[in-house]
Amino acid sequence: MAQKPTAKESVLDAFERVITDKGERAATLDAVAAEAGVSKGGLLYHFSSKNDLAEGLAERLARLGADDLVQLRDAPEGIVRRFIRSSVVVGNPFDNAYLAVARLAQSGLYPVANDALAAIEAGWRALIEESVGDAAVARLVLLVSDGLYYNAALFPGAVTPPPAADLDEVIDALEAFAKTRAPHPAS
Amino acid sequence: MAQKPTAKESVLDAFERVITDKGERAATLDAVAAEAGVSKGGLLYHFSSKNDLAEGLAERLARLGADDLVQLRDAPEGIVRRFIRSSVVVGNPFDNAYLAVARLAQSGLYPVANDALAAIEAGWRALIEESVGDAAVARLVLLVSDGLYYNAALFPGAVTPPPAADLDEVIDALEAFAKTRAPHPAS
DNA sequence: GTCTATACATGGATAGAC
DNA sequence: GTCTATCCATGTATAGAC
Numbered sequence: 469m470a471q472k473p474t475a476k477e478s479v480l481d482a483f484e485r486v487i488t489d490k491g492e493r494a495a496t497l498d499a500v501a502a503e504a505g506v507s508k509g510g511l512l513y514h515f516s517s518k519n520d521l522a523e524g525l526a527e528r529l530a531r532l533g534a535d536d537l538v539q540l541r542d543a544p545e546g547i548v549r550r551f552i553r554s555s556v557v558v559g560n561p562f563d564n565a566y567l568a569v570a571r572l573a574q575s576g577l578y579p580v581a582n583d584a585l586a587a588i589e590a591g592w593r594a595l596i597e598e599s600v601g602d603a604a605v606a607r608l609v610l611l612v613s614d615g616l617y618y619n620a621a622l623f624p625g626a627v628t629p630p631p632a633a634d635l636d637e638v639i640d641a642l643e644a645f646a647k648t649r650a651p652h653p654a655s
Numbered sequence: 656m657a658q659k660p661t662a663k664e665s666v667l668d669a670f671e672r673v674i675t676d677k678g679e680r681a682a683t684l685d686a687v688a689a690e691a692g693v694s695k696g697g698l699l700y701h702f703s704s705k706n707d708l709a710e711g712l713a714e715r716l717a718r719l720g721a722d723d724l725v726q727l728r729d730a731p732e733g734i735v736r737r738f739i740r741s742s743v744v745v746g747n748p749f750d751n752a753y754l755a756v757a758r759l760a761q762s763g764l765y766p767v768a769n770d771a772l773a774a775i776e777a778g779w780r781a782l783i784e785e786s787v788g789d790a791a792v793a794r795l796v797l798l799v800s801d802g803l804y805y806n807a808a809l810f811p812g813a814v815t816p817p818p819a820a821d822l823d824e825v826i827d828a829l830e831a832f833a834k835t836r837a838p839h840p841a842s
Numbered sequence: 843g844t845c846t847a848t849a850c851a852t853g854g855a856t857a858g859a860c
Numbered sequence: 861g862t863c864t865a866t867c868c869a870t871g872t873a874t875a876g877a878c
Contacts, residue, residue, distance in 0.1 A: 475861080491763040493680075496853055508855090510862045518854070574761055574809060576678040604824045608799065611806075611825070615798030618805040622761060637791045638798070641832055648831070662843080683871060695873090697844045705872070 476514045479504045480524050487568040526584035529565040533588045536562045547599040552639050555616040602649040663701045666691045667711050674755040713771035716752040720775045723749045734786040739826050742803040789836040
């Protein structure tokens with residue numbers, strides 16, 4: 469029965485797309501309505517304010533984030549490798565939502581966006597710490613991820629995608645360091 | 656003879672302060688004029704547009720950035736340690752300018768701000784690479800720095816200052832990794 | 843050089859027809 | 861449920877007095 473809210477979802481898609489492509493400031497009600505193919509009034513029927521739109525996106529992120537965390541936990545290549553690799557935005561639904569909400573959060577106008585990001589980060593942190601077994605290594609992993617993510621995704625237009633080979637080299641370094649700190653995780 | 660442009664500089668100070676304290680969106684001409692203690696008209700005499708203000712700040716950053724790079728090169732505690740430590744914003748003139756310009760750049764409305772940041776980053780990258788002698792390590796150092804910086808400084812209000820002890824631990828890890836990669840830099 | 847007054851555009855949101 | 865028309869607030873920028 470949660471299969472039918474197509475109209476709302478497509479407006480939310482449009483909101484997400486405009487934020488991602490042109491930045492938060494460009495995501496006016498007019499622009500979002502146009503992108504969604506409806507009028508401003510039509511949009512405001514589904515989301516009665518701009519803050520309502522932000523909440524909708526934050527909820528979507530929370531939903532997708534839960535799935536993402538499960539996939540991360542079960543990643544065959546290992547949690548750290550998967551986590552770092554996924555720090556460079558590729559364009560899946562979770563990435564798109566995360567990026568858009570991050571942009572919203574930056575403006576400082578939507579506390580709900582900041583809260584949603586904090587919740588995602590907390591989930592990651594717990595999983596990474598549990599996985600690597602050392603707080604310092606976990607911190608390093610999270611910092612590198614943040615560095616990658618923010619660098620690549622934060623500035624609309626100036627996207628600099630890092631080469632995959634370089635990325636793996638960085639991951640190797642992190643895992644080597646992790647071994648240094650926790651040499652015998654099993655015994 | 657470059658000692659007298661007090662009025663312009665104080666307007667620029669106000670611009671910087673408002674951006675830092677309340678975010679780029681709150682830095683309207685009205686708000687900046689009020690902060691500087693002048694009228695909107697008075698402000699616009701010195702900077703004929705908002706983009707002009709952004710350019711002024713970008714130039715200030717470039718000026719301070721040159722000094723910063725020299726100090727980094729000569730840091731007695733070592734370049735990497737100094738660099739990572741300085742990634743957490745402390746409030747010196749360079750930090751203030753950098754933070755403000757970063758916020759401007761995020762909006763996507765001021766290409767001059769993005770350019771100024773890119774120039775700063777390029778200077779850092781060259782120095783770090785030269786210092787650690789290994790591209791992968793340099794990349795890691797820059798990523799950690801970015802992670803630290805963006806996390807702490809990007810969201811107006813939600814500033815999370817990382818503990819100094821944890822920071823040093825991260826630096827130790829980076830330097831240990833650097834030794835792994837370049838065991839005998841002299842021979 | 844600094845001020846007031848004002849023009850002009852844009853964005854969020856309401857009212858009410860269809 | 862979606863539209864048009866409109867109101868109101870805010871932000872940038874200009875004109876011209878002092």
